[in-house]
Amino acid sequence: MSSDRDEILHAVSSAVLAVTRHLSVREVLQVIVRSAQRLLDARYAALGVPDDDGSFAEFVAEGITDKQWDAIGPLPRQHGMLGAMLREATPVRLPDLRGDPRFEWWPKAHPVMKDFLGVPISDGDEVLGIIFLANKRTPGGFTQADQDLLTLFAAHAAIALTNARLYENGRELAMLEERNRMARELHDAVTQKLFSLRLTAQAASSMLDKAPGKAGAELERVQRLAGEALSELRAIIVELRPAELDRHGLAETLRKHVRLLDRLHPARVAFECDELPPLDPAMEVAVLRVAQEALHNALRHSGADQVTVRLAFEGKRLALTVHDDGEGFDQGESRGLGMVSMRDRAESVGGVMAVDSAPGNGTTVRVEVDV
Numbered sequence: 001m002s003s004d005r006d007e008i009l010h011a012v013s014s015a016v017l018a019v020t021r022h023l024s025v026r027e028v029l030q031v032i033v034r035s036a037q038r039l040l041d042a043r044y045a046a047l048g049v050p051d052d053d054g055s056f057a058e059f060v061a062e063g064i065t066d067k068q069w070d071a072i073g074p075l076p077r078q079h080g081m082l083g084a085m086l087r088e089a090t091p092v093r094l095p096d097l098r099g100d101p102r103f104e105w106w107p108k109a110h111p112v113m114k115d116f117l118g119v120p121i122s123d124g125d126e127v128l129g130i131i132f133l134a135n136k137r138t139p140g141g142f143t144q145a146d147q148d149l150l151t152l153f154a155a156h157a158a159i160a161l162t163n164a165r166l167y168e169n170g171r172e173l174a175m176l177e178e179r180n181r182m183a184r185e186l187h188d189a190v191t192q193k194l195f196s197l198r199l200t201a202q203a204a205s206s207m208l209d210k211a212p213g214k215a216g217a218e219l220e221r222v223q224r225l226a227g228e229a230l231s232e233l234r235a236i237i238v239e240l241r242p243a244e245l246d247r248h249g250l251a252e253t254l255r256k257h258v259r260l261l262d263r264l265h266p267a268r269v270a271f272e273c274d275e276l277p278p279l280d281p282a283m284e285v286a287v288l289r290v291a292q293e294a295l296h297n298a299l300r301h302s303g304a305d306q307v308t309v310r311l312a313f314e315g316k317r318l319a320l321t322v323h324d325d326g327e328g329f330d331q332g333e334s335r336g337l338g339m340v341s342m343r344d345r346a347e348s349v350g351g352v353m354a355v356d357s358a359p360g361n362g363t364t365v366r367v368e369v370d371v
Contacts, residue, residue: 029060036133050127092119115134118130118131250276294365321364321365330359331358
């Protein structure tokens, strides 16, 4: 037991210290869950942080593949055993979860879980989350010693989670201050260039008839000033990227967005993702915005039953695909500013966008960008 306790203390100390390496809350939770699964020899392990809407702001699990998650569907709600643990804030150890009256049901594709051990993650009287294990590989199920170790683990996990939140709150405040500074710079730098641009254009217009050579030189200056203003605007837009991208990266930000839409709309919205390399910040912003616009179009206008978002890394290219099985449209007809905006965003980071659609055959939007 002493060696087990030493090992678990080392593991949770790594999780507590993880925030000093600037890991996100989700990454800290993953450290905790993976360590708990390994050290207590469980087939499944999960950790949930509740939100205020009856679901979970964060939910990480080990033992379940992305394909299984897609089949299971949206994040669990705060019902059944998970809801009971959040309300009761006491450890739960069962030989068979299904025999407990607090158990309700699982989605069809959910793996069968038998022996169960769950512990609340608390800070004083506040329940920050719950951590639970299922299907111990060693015969005999979970023991009191396992419960003691997981309780110890949860106490340290509370420190890690609290520290991660403090770190992210501090970072968000710093980002807000930086955005205010950049807003002032935007006003000072870009506004000045646009004013010069207007005066130069007026001067060129007045010279067209009497001095066309000088007018041409002024028009060249207009082009240069417009290019400089555009570059400065793009740089500021990149720095004003969504805070979620800083916390979670493109893949997880888009995954969370898809899960939210799946809960809010009658259509089934699924997400698939390859393992991605580090991405340029401007590329992440552009791809996220294209995905959001394509999803908006599909869910509001296509009448689709199924929408699938996929991020793939193919060779040295990032590929975003948003496909719906909706009504489709005639590509010869004008589709408004949405398509233009998506194409402009893709091209702003050197990407290309293609749209494939026909009446009755759904729509596929695909963006490819060199990484």
